[in-house]
Amino acid sequence: MKDAIIREIISHCITMIERFWAGGELFGNTVVDYTNAILIFCIFTVAFAIFGFLLLQYFERLANRTETKLDNILLQIVRNMRPPFYIFIAGYLGLRSLNMPEVAERTIFVLIVLWVTWQIMTALQLLVDYFVDRASVDNSNNRGLQAVLMLLSVLAKGGLWIVALLMILSNLGINITSLIAGLGIGGIAIAFAVKGILEDLFSSFSIQFDKPFEVGDIISVDGEKGIVKKIGIKSTRMKSMITGEEVVMTNKDLTTKKINNFHRMTKRRCSFDLHVTYETDREKLKEIPHIIEEIIASKENVEFSRAHMRSFDDSAVRFSILYNYMSREYRKYLDAHQSILFDIQDTFAEKGIEIAYPTQTIYVKKGSE
Numbered sequence: 085m086k087d088a089i090i091r092e093i094i095s096h097c098i099t100m101i102e103r104f105w106a107g108g109e110l111f112g113n114t115v116v117d118y119t120n121a122i123l124i125f126c127i128f129t130v131a132f133a134i135f136g137f138l139l140l141q142y143f144e145r146l147a148n149r150t151e152t153k154l155d156n157i158l159l160q161i162v163r164n165m166r167p168p169f170y171i172f173i174a175g176y177l178g179l180r181s182l183n184m185p186e187v188a189e190r191t192i193f194v195l196i197v198l199w200v201t202w203q204i205m206t207a208l209q210l211l212v213d214y215f216v217d218r219a220s221v222d223n224s225n226n227r228g229l230q231a232v233l234m235l236l237s238v239l240a241k242g243g244l245w246i247v248a249l250l251m252i253l254s255n256l257g258i259n260i261t262s263l264i265a266g267l268g269i270g271g272i273a274i275a276f277a278v279k280g281i282l283e284d285l286f287s288s289f290s291i292q293f294d295k296p297f298e299v300g301d302i303i304s305v306d307g308e309k310g311i312v313k314k315i316g317i318k319s320t321r322m323k324s325m326i327t328g329e330e331v332v333m334t335n336k337d338l339t340t341k342k343i344n345n346f347h348r349m350t351k352r353r354c355s356f357d358l359h360v361t362y363e364t365d366r367e368k369l370k371e372i373p374h375i376i377e378e379i380i381a382s383k384e385n386v387e388f389s390r391a392h393m394r395s396f397d398d399s400a401v402r403f404s405i406l407y408n409y410m411s412r413e414y415r416k417y418l419d420a421h422q423s424i425l426f427d428i429q430d431t432f433a434e435k436g437i438e439i440a441y442p443t444q445t446i447y448v449k450k451g452s453e
Contacts, residue, residue, distance in 0.1 A: 125178030132170035136162065157214045161207040169203065172196070197255045201248050212240050229423070235317070236289075284318040287335035291315060296338075301347035302414075305333060314419055349412040351387075354421060359400035359440040368437055369393060369401065375404055375435070379427045383420055385410045400440030 143159040176196050179189075216237045297303050301312050308331050310322035314442065319332050360372065373391040380388040387408040394404040407424075407437065409417045432439060 119176040119180045123178075125174050128174035128177050132174060133167070136165060136170065153214060153218070157210050161210060161453045164206055164353050165203060169199065172199065194256060197252055201252055204391055205244060207245050209241055212237055212244075284335045287339040288315070288317050289310055290339050291320070291335055296343055297345050299345070301345055303346065305338065305341055306346040308333075346412065346414070350410075352409040352412060352414075352417045353389075353406070354409060354417070355404070357394070358403045358405060359397065360403070360432075361400060361438045361440045364401065366436055368435065371435075372403060372437065375431055376403070376428065379431065380405075380407045380424055383415075383424060386420055386424075399443045 130429065137160050140159070143155060143162055147154045147159050173196070173231060176192055184192075216234070290295075297312055299312050299315060302309070302325070303312060308322075309326065310319065310324040310331055312322045313330070314321045316335075319334050320338055322331050322333070323329075324331050358372075358376070360369070371392070376391040377388050380386055380391075387410055389406040389408060391403060391405045394402045396402075409420055411417065429439070
């Protein structure tokens with residue numbers, strides 16, 4: 085029984101082949117149709133192979149001549165397009181010239197869309213990694229920026245995959261309009277739910293890329309002065325220079341408030357007043373600016389600017405002094421300023437110039453009885 089069935093199948097196949105070679109059709113296609121399909125497949129396979137080989141040779145020579153990594157990334161993208169990929173593309177182009185069942189044609193089309201999308205996504209992810217790595221190398225000492233770049237890389241890749249998924253669904257004939265609308269409404273709802281977190285997140289991006297301050301800088305915000313220790317995704321931490329405690333501030337506050345960054349000063353300007361008594365004679369008053377200038381000019385890393393008698397106050401004559409300390413180091417500046425004050429005190433004592441303090445002199449006039 086089995087032998088009879090097999091013989092009948094073989095006989096049927098032979099009859100179909102004979103009719104096919106005699107000018108008939110096989111699965112709805114003639115010999116000419118199959119010949120054309122094979123020719124198209126062969127032509128595109130050879131063309132893709134030659135193009136891929138020439139492209140590979142070009143990028144290999146370019147990578148050997150230059151030190152940049154971008155050409156290496158492009159070379160890797162070309163290498164990822166292996167022979168099975170372009171052979172499958174050539175086969176699809178050849179099969180399009182044949183009459184195929186709708187199910188078979190649809191299946192091949194879906195496979196083509198998925199494979200092409202995968203190749204494109206692989207190439208785009210390599211480019212994203214390249215630009216993120218380059219930015220990371222340029223800011224290797226900034227851990228906060230490293231974290232932001234990694235987050236941006238994940239978000240970029242996730243966004244690309246969402247776009248790729250929507251494109252696949254669209255090519256498969258699925259109406260994605262309602263899906264996009266649903267994603268938009270859902271995105272708005274999520275954005276309102278995590279509004280505070282998103283504000284701090286984007287503020288963190290602003291701080292990392294605009295760089296109003298960096299880790300290690302001394303800043304002052306709302307009267308809080310400290311050293312920046314960490315710039316995070318949601319908050320920034322600094323160590324108070326007054327009490328030594330850790331101060332945590334949200335990134336949103338840091339992007340909306342005035343920040344004084346003392347670390348980026350090239351020099352410190354110091355302005356102070358000096359008061360002497362009204363009993364000081366006129367010649368000594370004229371000499372005081374020259375005395376102060378000599379004292380300040382004699383100090384290392386100090387640039388004298390001016391010293392003038394400014395006003396007659398209630399209980400003293402006021403002098404205004406201004407100089408620049410040619411470094412941002414706060415402790416060294418304080419040492420220099422202290423030395424200037426000590427020298428002024430010593431010189432005034434030698435010359436008999438009395439430094440004033442708040443006093444009141446009451447003159448009592450005795451009237452006639």
